[in-house]
Amino acid sequence: MRFRRNVQYEFGLKTIHLVAFLSVAFLLVLLFFFPCGFITPLGLAVNLPRSFTGQGFAPGKTIEITINEQGGSFIDGRPAGTQMLKELLLAEGRGSQVLIKAHKRAPLDAVTGLWNLCREAGIVGVSLLSNE
Numbered sequence: 001m002r003f004r005r006n007v008q009y010e011f012g013l014k015t016i017h018l019v020a021f022l023s024v025a026f027l028l029v030l031l032f033f034f035p036c037g038f039i040t041p042l043g044l045a046v047n048l049p050r051s052f053t054g055q056g057f058a059p060g061k062t063i064e065i066t067i068n069e070q071g072g073s074f075i076d077g078r079p080a081g082t083q084m085l086k087e088l089l090l091a092e093g094r095g096s097q098v099l100i101k102a103h104k105r106a107p108l109d110a111v112t113g114l115w116n117l118c119r120e121a122g123i124v125g126v127s128l129l130s131n132e
Helices: 018-033 082-092 110-120
Strands: 061-069 073-075 078-080 097-105 125-131
Touching: 061 082, 061 110, 073 082, 078 082, 082 110, 097 110, 110 125
Parallel strands: 061 097, 097 125
Antiparallel strands: 061 073, 073 078
16 A cells, blocks of 8 residues: 655635635625614504594493593593492493593503403493594
8 A cells, every 4th residue: 555645735715615705704794794684673663543433332321431541530521430430330230331432542451450340240332432
């Protein structure tokens, strides 16, 4: 068996394929110099649509409850607490309809809490009207 004595190794860019090197270099340039496209925002501003579902009610049987921007409840312009609302809804019973007029910035827990009170009282006809 015969071995070669004068073995020369190749160094430098001769062994690296030029296309692969350029594609990796271009990818690194994109990732490090232009990262603004890869950063996701932390939160998005959402504008919820206005709703007008309370227009088909009979005026005599409808209980209108207003919720202001701070989450306070009102019946006929007078403030109403949770206990007063619960007693009113239980007294009216299943045959009545409830229209919740909520400010567009009203807290969601105030609206859902009132909706749960209506459901506990057995009122099925509940509609929501958002206004400004």
